[in-house]
Amino acid sequence: MDFAGLSYFAIVIAAVVSFLFGWLWYGVLFPKAWVEAVGKTEEELRAQGNSPTPFIIAFIAQLIMAWVLAGVIGHLGAEEVTVRNGVISAAFIWLGFVITTLAVNHAFQGSKRTLTLIDGGHWLGVLLLQGAVIGLVGV
Numbered sequence: 001m002d003f004a005g006l007s008y009f010a011i012v013i014a015a016v017v018s019f020l021f022g023w024l025w026y027g028v029l030f031p032k033a034w035v036e037a038v039g040k041t042e043e044e045l046r047a048q049g050n051s052p053t054p055f056i057i058a059f060i061a062q063l064i065m066a067w068v069l070a071g072v073i074g075h076l077g078a079e080e081v082t083v084r085n086g087v088i089s090a091a092f093i094w095l096g097f098v099i100t101t102l103a104v105n106h107a108f109q110g111s112k113r114t115l116t117l118i119d120g121g122h123w124l125g126v127l128l129l130q131g132a133v134i135g136l137v138g139v
Contacts, residue, residue, distance in 0.1 A: 004078040006070045010137035014066035014130040019059050021129055025122045037115035066130045069093065073134055086135025090127035098123045 026034055035042055073081055073089050099120045106116045 004074040004076070004081050004139045006067070006074055007134070007137050007139050010134045010139075011063065011066045011070050013137065014069070014133040015059065015063040017133055018062050018066070018126040018129050021125050022058065022062075022122060025118075025125060030118050033114065034118050037112045037118055039112070062126065062130075065126070066134065069127065069130050070134045073131065074139060078139060081135060081138050083132050083135035086131030086133075087128055088131075090131030091124075094124045094127045098127065 035045065038045075069086075069090060072093065073086050076085055076089075099116075102116050102120050102123070105111075106113075106119075
């Protein structure tokens with residue numbers, strides 16, 4: 001099995017697409033449910049300020065996530081970098097690392113189960129989109 005390599009174009013596109021998905025998920029589909037699940041009011045969140053820092057961190061994190069996912073998919077071999085394998089790899093990573101980590105952290109933080117479902121759904125969407133983009137663009 002040969003390492004297929006990395007497409008930095010695919011990684012950047014995957015990060016951009018998944019970042020935009022986050023805007024859709026939290027800003028359009030679940031804004032009120034997320035605020036309620038966090039246990040704060042919209043006024044409290046606004047009082048924290050509109051700093052761009054969380055958005056910068058989120059984008060950098062999604063770049064790193066896409067880079068690692070591309071490496072995982074690339075380890076399947078050049079002929080195996082497909083949309084199907086990208087999505088399957090993303091789903092396994094989400095199940096094995098992301099949702100388990102969220103569930104543990106949220107349980108110890110005493111967070112509402114709704115928050116775990118909303119955040120977990122977001123990260124599943126992020127990874128599935130990234131896997132599809134990486135598989136589609138290839139190496």
